[in-house]
Amino acid sequence: xxxxxxxxxxxxxxxxxxxxxxxxxxxxxxxxxxxxxxxxxxxxxxxxxxxxxxxxxxxxxxxxxxxxxxxxxxxxxxxxxxxxxxxxxxxxxxxxxxxxxxxxxxxxxxxxxxxxxxxxxxxxxxxxxxxxxxxxxxxxxxxxxxxxxxxxxxxxxxxxxxxxxxxxxxxxxxxxxxxxxxxxxxxxxxxxxxxxxxxxxxxxxxxxxxxxxxxxxxxxxxxxxxxxxxxxxxxxxxxxxxxxxxx
Amino acid sequence: xxxxxxxxxxxxxxxxxxxxxxxxxxxxxxxxxxxxxxxxxxxxxxxxxxxxxxxxxxxxxxxxxxxxxxxxxxxxxxxxxxxxxxxxxxxxxxxxxxxxxxxxxxxxxxxxxxxxxxxxxxxxxxxxxxxxxxxxxxxxxxxxxxxxxxxxxxxxxxxxxxxxxxxxxxxxxxxxxxxxxxxxxxxxxxxxxxxxxxxxxxxxxxxxxxxxxxxxxxx
Numbered sequence: 001x002x003x004x005x006x007x008x009x010x011x012x013x014x015x016x017x018x019x020x021x022x023x024x025x026x027x028x029x030x031x032x033x034x035x036x037x038x039x040x041x042x043x044x045x046x047x048x049x050x051x052x053x054x055x056x057x058x059x060x061x062x063x064x065x066x067x068x069x070x071x072x073x074x075x076x077x078x079x080x081x082x083x084x085x086x087x088x089x090x091x092x093x094x095x096x097x098x099x100x101x102x103x104x105x106x107x108x109x110x111x112x113x114x115x116x117x118x119x120x121x122x123x124x125x126x127x128x129x130x131x132x133x134x135x136x137x138x139x140x141x142x143x144x145x146x147x148x149x150x151x152x153x154x155x156x157x158x159x160x161x162x163x164x165x166x167x168x169x170x171x172x173x174x175x176x177x178x179x180x181x182x183x184x185x186x187x188x189x190x191x192x193x194x195x196x197x198x199x200x201x202x203x204x205x206x207x208x209x210x211x212x213x214x215x216x217x218x219x220x221x222x223x224x225x226x227x228x229x230x231x232x233x234x235x236x237x238x239x240x241x242x243x244x245x246x247x
Numbered sequence: 248x249x250x251x252x253x254x255x256x257x258x259x260x261x262x263x264x265x266x267x268x269x270x271x272x273x274x275x276x277x278x279x280x281x282x283x284x285x286x287x288x289x290x291x292x293x294x295x296x297x298x299x300x301x302x303x304x305x306x307x308x309x310x311x312x313x314x315x316x317x318x319x320x321x322x323x324x325x326x327x328x329x330x331x332x333x334x335x336x337x338x339x340x341x342x343x344x345x346x347x348x349x350x351x352x353x354x355x356x357x358x359x360x361x362x363x364x365x366x367x368x369x370x371x372x373x374x375x376x377x378x379x380x381x382x383x384x385x386x387x388x389x390x391x392x393x394x395x396x397x398x399x400x401x402x403x404x405x406x407x408x409x410x411x412x413x414x415x416x417x418x419x420x421x422x423x424x425x426x427x428x429x430x431x432x433x434x435x436x437x438x439x440x441x442x443x444x445x446x447x448x449x450x451x452x453x454x455x456x457x458x459x460x461x462x463x464x465x466x
């Protein structure tokens with residue numbers, strides 16, 4: 001599978017708030033990091049076609065999801081985005097199996113694909129359980145299997161670890177990383193957790209007040225923050241000795 | 248018994264017909280009001296709700312104006328078919344429909360509004376259309392509220408009196424429902440019949456409410 005270039009640039013007006021977002025990435029793990037209300041989740045909604053945009057473009061590989069200049073605005077149904085909501089948004093009236101098969105065009109003949117997903121996400125024996133009977137980690141795996149069943153061109157994971165016990169987070173980080181390497185599609189992750197951002201990101205995008213204030217390899221950002229705000233957000237303020245001694 | 252059965256039959260015919268119409272129109276209106284923003288939304292909301300606060304005789308009066316042989320809808324209908332809603336069980340069903348509709352709309356609308364927005368968005372993202380999302384996600388997750396609204400509307404239709412009397416009159420064996428028959432029996436001093444009819448009506452309403460509650464708790 002060839003590498004996919006992701007290009008996101010858009011403007012959007014909200015009540016008392018504007019978003020002006022621009023970033024690019026390849027088939028890698030991209031982490032959107034920043035404080036609450038900085039526009040990260042809205043970026044996902046915009047990429048998935050769930051929130052209208054003012055202008056700009058959203059492109060994943062050859063596929064144009066949105067381009068205001070060309071008048072392209074694909075509905076969410078045609079965007080081929082695998083979207084994992086913060087609390088997984090599993091359908092509570094459907095079993096794990098029904099949830100996984102929900103997006104499949106021909107669920108009656110999806111036995112092999114279902115079996116693959118169940119193996120991949122270690123869901124054996126949980127197929128008939130309803131979401132309220134699953135743990136946080138199991139829900140997450142069902143939601144991921146559901147998202148991947150449609151063979152998306154990009155995976156958007158909104159705080160995928162926030163509802164999971166600290167003790168298993170590290171293992172799941174590893175699983176997500178190996179999943180991305182296996183699928184070789186861009187995986188964009190939102191997190192508030194700096195440690196999580198640093199350990200998972202191939203590319204880190206720093207959000208603040210509706211804008212992207214820096215993007216790059218995590219180590220580059222930590223070592224060379226473009227300003228004090230980035231330094232403060234990524235915890236590299238100690239790299240500016242003059243600030244320490246100015247107290 | 249010969250006075251109870253016809254009234255019971257007419258009551259069930261009228262209230263079940265009204266409930267069927269309410270299920271279709273009520274769900275459509277509730278969904279429209281719950282999930283869409285459009286000009287005139289508040290006006291439509293008020294129009295749907297107003298029969299709940301108006302005296303039923305006033306609703307009946309407006310229906311006569313609308314459906315009577317010289318009414319806005321009634322006149323062309325009578326000219327085309329020679330038939331009118333006035334003094335028919337169908338007229339009684341329309342009256343019961345209009346009076347009971349707000350209950351269905353309010354309860355179902357609240358149920359539709361309580362469906363998690365993320366579930367709707369993820370359904371779209373998983374390739375499902377608005378229609379498919381409605382039938383596979385929104386409707387099943389709102390079924391408790393819809394059931395409650397339907398039961399309330401049915402119970403209200405079953406007990407409807409004022410608007411029905413204005414539109415359909417009180418013709419024994421034709422438009423005289425249980426509620427109207429109780430009134431007639433009481434007026435003519437047949438207390439025994441009034442008591443029996445009142446007990447029948449109470450028993451039906453109580454059974455329906457009990458069964459609906461039981462069914463809702465089991466979901």
